Amino acid sequence: MEEYFYPSSLEEAISLLEADKDIRPIAGGTEINLKHKDVDCLVDLGNLGLNYIKSCEGGVIIGATTTIADIEESPIIGQFKALHDAASCFTGSVKHLATIGGNIAESVASSDMAPPLIALGAKAVLVSSKGERVLPVYKIFRGLRKTSIKKGEILKEFFLPEESKDSKNTASSFQRLGRTEEDLSITSVAVRLTMERERIKDAGIGVGLAAPIPLKAVETEKFLRENGLLVERASEVLIKETNPRSSIRASREYRLMLEKSLFKRALLECGERLR
Numbered sequence: 001m002e003e004y005f006y007p008s009s010l011e012e013a014i015s016l017l018e019a020d021k022d023i024r025p026i027a028g029g030t031e032i033n034l035k036h037k038d039v040d041c042l043v044d045l046g047n048l049g050l051n052y053i054k055s056c057e058g059g060v061i062i063g064a065t066t067t068i069a070d071i072e073e074s075p076i077i078g079q080f081k082a083l084h085d086a087a088s089c090f091t092g093s094v095k096h097l098a099t100i101g102g103n104i105a106e107s108v109a110s111s112d113m114a115p116p117l118i119a120l121g122a123k124a125v126l127v128s129s130k131g132e133r134v135l136p137v138y139k140i141f142r143g144l145r146k147t148s149i150k151k152g153e154i155l156k157e158f159f160l161p162e163e164s165k166d167s168k169n170t171a172s173s174f175q176r177l178g179r180t181e182e183d184l185s186i187t188s189v190a191v192r193l194t195m196e197r198e199r200i201k202d203a204g205i206g207v208g209l210a211a212p213i214p215l216k217a218v219e220t221e222k223f224l225r226e227n228g229l230l231v232e233r234a235s236e237v238l239i240k241e242t243n244p245r246s247s248i249r250a251s252r253e254y255r256l257m258l259e260k261s262l263f264k265r266a267l268l269e270c271g272e273r274l275r
């Protein structure tokens with residue numbers, strides 16, 4: 001590596017990242033230090049004041065450099081159970097370094113933060129010298145390690161809408177399975193159900209390892225909204241709209257079977273949480 005920068009403002013970080021050279025942001029460094037060792041220059045985002053979780057009008061915002069451990073321990077995030085439970089799945093010391101922004105910006109199907117953020121209808125705020133733009137989290141992912149984040153742009157924070165908070169009418173759940181508890185997920189599913197007079201008013205579903213990128217299961221969400229809690233039929237819709245691959249961790253067939261059963265478990269847990 002040729003240069004390592006440690007800016008103290010977003011403006012400075014953005015202007016460094018706009019330079020016409022091989023330069024990238026680094027947050028916790030748990031991915032970049034393994035997968036992108038050949039980058040010429042790095043811009044450390046650790047001193048930009050983006051480590052926060054706070055309530056705001058209409059919801060909650062999470063700064064991009066907030067660590068997974070801080071998310072797990074936050075009482076505010078404790079009210080968004082799918083996200084809290086996903087953060088709890090990270091084992092060992094990595095959760096004290098790994099950030100939520102890095103987890104999303106890396107754009108890998110095994111991201112455990114992506115399914116709950118998708119299910120909860122989270123939005124990502126991106127900032128560049130042109131100003132801010134806001135995208136639903138699922139639109140960040142374009143392919144394996146390919147994102148909608150442009151050169152010179154920084155993922156600043158995530159917005160969780162108030163309506164997706166677990167409450168009397170809303171419940172969420174995150175389910176995953178790895179070969180061992182420490183290993184990356186083989187498959188993961190997050191579900192959010194919002195009820196109105198005992199009917200499903202809205203559903204959010206995010207699936208990990210179901211495609212080359214984390215997936216928003218729009219057809220299954222629509223099925224639940226239109227047909228109610230027909231669990232078996234909904235799980236058939238889910239596996240039709242996903243396209244997992246075989247890898248060293250699991251075959252496509254095994255992943256499809258897991259998707260079905262984790263989805264059913266998530267629906268069941270939502271049901272229990274709504275009682």
Ligand SMILES: Cc1cc2nc3c(=O)[nH]c(=O)nc-3n(C[C@H](O)[C@H](O)[C@H](O)COP(=O)(O)OP(=O)(O)OC[C@H]3O[C@@H](n4cnc5c(N)ncnc54)[C@H](O)[C@@H]3O)c2cc1C
Pocket residue numbers: 024025026027028029030031032033036045064065089090091094097098099100101102103104105106110111112113149153154155156182183184185
């Ligand atoms: C031992 C180990 C265990 C792991 N376990 C899990 C697990 O259980 N679940 C899981 O999901 N992942 C796991 N991971 C993967 C990894 O920890 C996460 O993806 C992590 O959240 C990445 O965050 P980071 O801050 O370390 O990102 P970095 O490595 O700093 O960056 C990752 C990528 O994102 C970009 N980036 C970072 N922040 C921003 C930003 N704010 N704006 C724009 N671009 C940005 C970087 O340029 C880089 O391309 C594990 C990794 C290791 C090494």
